[in-house]
Amino acid sequence: MEDASNHQNRLTATRVGIDTSQESVAYMRDDCLICRAEGFGGQSRVEVSAGDKNIIARLNVVESGTGILSPGYIGLSKVAWERLALEEEREVSVSHPAWVSSLSHVRRKIFDLPLSQKQFNEIVRDIQAGRYTDVHIASFLTACANRLDINEIAYLSRAMVDIGARMTWPDAGIVVDKHCIGGLPGNRTTPILVSIVTAAGLVMPKTSSRSITSPAGTADTMEVLTRVDLDMETIRRVVQEQGGCLAWGGNANLSPVDDILIRVEKAMDLDSEGQLVASVMSKKIAAGSTHILIDIPVGPTAKVRSMSAAKALKQVFERVGACLGVVVMPVITDGQQPIGRGIGPVFEAGDVLAVLQNREDAPADLRERSIMLAGLVLEMVGRCEAGHGKALAQQLLTSGAAWDKFRGICEAQGGLRSLPPVYFRYPLRAKSSGTVTAIDNRKLANLAKLAGAPNAKSAGIRLLAKVGDRVCSGETLLEIWAETQGELRYAQSYLVQVQDMIQLE
Amino acid sequence: MEDASNHQNRLTATRVGIDTSQESVAYMRDDCLICRAEGFGGQSRVEVSAGDKNIIARLNVVESGTGILSPGYIGLSKVAWERLALEEEREVSVSHPAWVSSLSHVRRKIFDLPLSQKQFNEIVRDIQAGRYTDVHIASFLTACANRLDINEIAYLSRAMVDIGARMTWPDAGIVVDKHCIGGLPGNRTTPILVSIVTAAGLVMPKTSSRSITSPAGTADTMEVLTRVDLDMETIRRVVQEQGGCLAWGGNANLSPVDDILIRVEKAMDLDSEGQLVASVMSKKIAAGSTHILIDIPVGPTAKVRSMSAAKALKQVFERVGACLGVVVMPVITDGQQPIGRGIGPVFEAGDVLAVLQNREDAPADLRERSIMLAGLVLEMVGRCEAGHGKALAQQLLTSGAAWDKFRGICEAQGGLRSLPPVYFRYPLRAKSSGTVTAIDNRKLANLAKLAGAPNAKSAGIRLLAKVGDRVCSGETLLEIWAETQGELRYAQSYLVQVQDMIQLE
Missing domain, CATH: 3.40.1030.10 (Nucleoside phosphorylase/phosphoribosyltransferase catalytic domain)
Known part of the structure; x- marks a missing residue:
């Protein structure tokens, strides 16, 4: 396909100082001639190229009256700026992203048809190149959940190995x-x-x-x-x-596409068998x-x-x-x-x-x-x-x-560190005496995450009662720990909502 | 669950003048005390409430040095501003969104288990309330593609009817x-x-x-x-x-959740049987x-x-x-x-x-x-x-x-309008003489979309040869029309990429 970036749609790049997490966002003025000539709108994805690097970014359109962006400039979010390894005042070119043909393989999978090694290679290559939006990745992951056979899991694993770096240990026979x-x-x-x-x-x-x-x-x-x-x-x-x-x-750039998939899996709170095996x-x-x-x-x-x-x-x-x-x-x-x-x-x-x-x-x-x-x-x-x-x-x-x-x-x-301090604590106490008969792993995990784990390192739970333990009424079953009062409050409110996190009989 | 919005996390709302299309985005300063207290980061979703309205928005974090946002303010993208029906200088409260329990039903469906009427009702209610991000909706749609039985399609249809308005025509027996x-x-x-x-x-x-x-x-x-x-x-x-x-x-607010689903389906270029029937x-x-x-x-x-x-x-x-x-x-x-x-x-x-x-x-x-x-x-x-x-x-x-x-x-x-003008044209001519034996609907549709249809009303195709027609070498098979040169070029470059849009023998 003819590369639209040859058509000299050039703008000067600037950091707008907005952190959009892992999704690249490009900001263009609503009066930008390139927007008009190319038909870009608020729904568009655009390809931004600088030197030998290029990214696909979601386009956000900035009103010309706001002063966020001067005429002739394109703004880039933090992650977009980093991925393009830009410096201020560099020119970049902007174009429609090329047609992503591997999405037809995803559609095949959605309709429960098997994919080949070549098709997985193409999907993984396009994901690595940033050509899939989060919505496409979510769809790929969901389509593969519960629907990959042994060969397909091996294909996906191999495709993910091949796109990244590979370590070898020539001196060790067994690793x-x-x-x-x-x-x-x-x-x-x-x-x-x-x-x-x-x-x-x-x-x-x-x-x-x-x-x-x-x-x-x-x-x-x-x-x-x-x-x-x-x-x-x-x-x-x-x-x-x-x-x-x-x-x-x-x-280490080992199976880098796995990291991209995991980020979206996390947003979806999903972890499926085929994906799991291929990831591992x-x-x-x-x-x-x-x-x-x-x-x-x-x-x-x-x-x-x-x-x-x-x-x-x-x-x-x-x-x-x-x-x-x-x-x-x-x-x-x-x-x-x-x-x-x-x-x-x-x-x-x-x-x-x-x-x-x-x-x-x-x-x-x-x-x-x-x-x-x-x-x-x-x-x-x-x-x-x-x-x-x-x-x-x-x-x-x-x-x-x-x-x-x-x-x-x-x-x-790089050195052994000592454990950092912990901050805000809330103890959950037994409402009656008894023996612990069951502990809900999932609810405990949710509780710890609501308290801020793992991004807040000192957030989490100390579990003081295990299955089989005798506890007395008023004894502490667990402690919630958080780094901020807001997160502690949030975790506490979850305690009110759920039943049977720790069962006593 | 205790509502975190009771905790008085209040900021003054301002339009930042950024059009983020259909996804609500909230902008907060990186030195904002509420960000710190609540543990908000670049990955967070936040609930923004004003009066009786509230939305879930993706959080973008703005560097304090940029001047985009003054201290004590929260910025809102165009669509977020409209959904909250705000006026400048109104106070809003910001909190963690509540735990979305219906996502566990989506996970059930991913693992091919049947859902009940009640579970579809809960999913549809949460989607309508804006509690699903696009990634969650993409996952729900993919999970349902090819996996809904007759009862589930009826459940989903009914859930979508019940969440919206309903028209009645008491004077007409048959509609x-x-x-x-x-x-x-x-x-x-x-x-x-x-x-x-x-x-x-x-x-x-x-x-x-x-x-x-x-x-x-x-x-x-x-x-x-x-x-x-x-x-x-x-x-x-x-x-x-x-x-x-x-x-x-x-x-008309008929089955409004269907419109939300369709927007994400469009981004995914997906249209599945169960979803299709439920939508209709x-x-x-x-x-x-x-x-x-x-x-x-x-x-x-x-x-x-x-x-x-x-x-x-x-x-x-x-x-x-x-x-x-x-x-x-x-x-x-x-x-x-x-x-x-x-x-x-x-x-x-x-x-x-x-x-x-x-x-x-x-x-x-x-x-x-x-x-x-x-x-x-x-x-x-x-x-x-x-x-x-x-x-x-x-x-x-x-x-x-x-x-x-x-x-x-x-x-x-509101009145019959006359047809608007059309702009840029590119004719595709037959390379040889022959009879048209097949026309690829999908490739033609892609071509028209790349030219800008349907957002650009005057973009599209005039198809001048149909199956069975005799054409001579050099005769125009179709014309591409676009509203901008950039889109016309983009559609043309697709013509170079694909084969057999119109087959001659």
Whole structure:
């Protein structure tokens, strides 16, 4: 197609000083001749090009009388300005975006027809190039939810790997990785597991994403304790020095389209099976992993709610792994309630430190779960005989070797930080005496998010009663923590709205 | 839930003079205390309340150094300002929007579970209240595409009827209506059909939507010839005077949520079966219709591509109609190519006038199709015996009775307008001689839209060759028309990109 940007629609770029989050917005005056000549209106998307960079932006039309924009200028929101790497007074050209032909593949999927590797490649390429608006991405994600077969999940994974950077570890034959399906607030086993298995000499270049729909992802929690936004060079150096890392994957450009999809999934509060498997596999393969442990917690309010669903998901992981040529070991675990006491970045980081430091007040369930999973990793790669992984993991933790390794990794990533202060607290007290019979993971997660987690690091929950505990009337069941009074109030008002967050009998 | 707006987060409202189209945007300073207290950031949605009105808006954060916003003020985009019906210097309150519980129903649907009447009611109520962002609406539409059963389509239709206004016609026992599934550019039979059947004495209060994915809807075309944005009172008066009207449904507040859904469908370029049937049925039932003719054109590039799909859709319409207690008659018609010569509002309006005025240059196919459909309506309600409808319709058209009625309706709606001027033309010429064997409806529709239709009324296509015509090399197959050179260029560049818009052999 003839590129409309050849037609010399040039304007001078300026920052308007408006933060539009992740969506690029361009501002043009309503009397702008280019708007008129091109037929741009308030509904339009426009392509803005500067040098070898170009973005698709939503167009907002500015009234000429306001003084926000001088004639001959185009305003750009913060994220648009950054994506174009602009300087003030640079000229940019503005045109209609080209026809996005891969949207016809999305339509195919909406009508339940299978897509090919080539079609997924084209969709992923257009998403990466910014040609999909959030509405298109939402439609793609919804269409794929529950509708991808094994081949399609592998195609999507491969398309996402191929669009990004890829790490290789030529010196390590075996590269291990681990992922938890989630749905259990506070289940922060990863930092402990990485510390144990790298203390055992394995290579584990762990990159995590931030929270999708939970109150904290591993990257959110680790960011409390050290720097996690590492570039590829730094990740490589940390892993060479320490055998492992605990980094956020976003800066390493591994499967970058996954990050775009996750941002929209978060706005939709959606997390579907095919997308989930493709997301996990693309990140792991791009990170160079050969052996991957998948933790699948099952419980009535976990992400996976029944044993049959867990077994189905286990099989999907195994079969997609086989398609993609990696060893995948999915493990089904107990997901009836949160693991650990803290929910939200700072509180989960506190639990992790307590376990690694072998402190008496460390949550026993988090310790046990981490040892069990680390033991399976050690067995999966033949680091010990089957049945002996748990004992080896326990010994590496108890001896302090894992804590030494954790500190080493944090130092290599930029230094171990101490826990930040916490601010506003609201205690939820038991209205009667009894035994805790059930805890609703989802409602607890919502509560922590309403309090501000994970963006507010010190927001979250301390869960003081677990299933089986006897509590007396008036005893504190949990504490809500927030960084602002407004958010604390907001979380409190949710408590009034919901029933049965913690059930007593 | 406790309403956070009670907490007195008050700011003074000001128009910032930015047109953000249909999405409400609120602008707050980055040093605003309410932002900090409430934990608002660039990703937030906020609820803005003024008096008894409130909206959910996307938050854009303005740097305090820019002068766009003074301290203590909140800026509102054009559409947000209008929805709140504000005046300058009014105080508004700002809060976190309440938890949108009906999103859990959308998630249910994504995972292919059936929804109840109550669940559809809740979804529709939240969409109407502005609690869904475009991303949520896109997800709801995609989840429903291809996944609604007959009961669910009826539930959704009823929910959409109940949220809006409803017209009643106590003096008329029978109220007829008509809808075309679309996919055929230029197929503008409705204004002709309404003129014929109201000339026969039937009551047909026709409200149409604007284009969803086509270069023009009936409302877009009729707007060229008369006023269509009528309120309910005016519609009632016009129908009382004339027996029918040709209005845009948007201002009458009939099934208002359908209009919201259609706006997002348009951005997605999506039009699915269940949604389509619910959209049509909700509009018709809200308009008080008792007998509804549905035109289903079938062709390889029409919206419905195979006879089996057409028969399936016919059955869905009949069954949903039965659930909802109205008579629905779906008719399967030939959809292999456009009907009439013009595509785009002004060019389609020209065709309609030519047929109604019995002009020699009137497109014969548009005339024949309109007479056939009008005849079926006359038979469906018993206005004549079966098999005699076509002759009656033809006589009402040829006698000038339909043209008189059309002028009467236009005069009652605000006056019959003459066709506006057209501007920039580009002719597509045959590269060889031959017979036209196929015309691609979709590519033609895209071409007309790229030229600016339907927003640019004088943009579109004049199609000069139809299937079966002999053309010589160099003869004009079609003309593209645009209101701006930029749009004409954009449409031309699409011609270079696509193959086989008009096939010659």
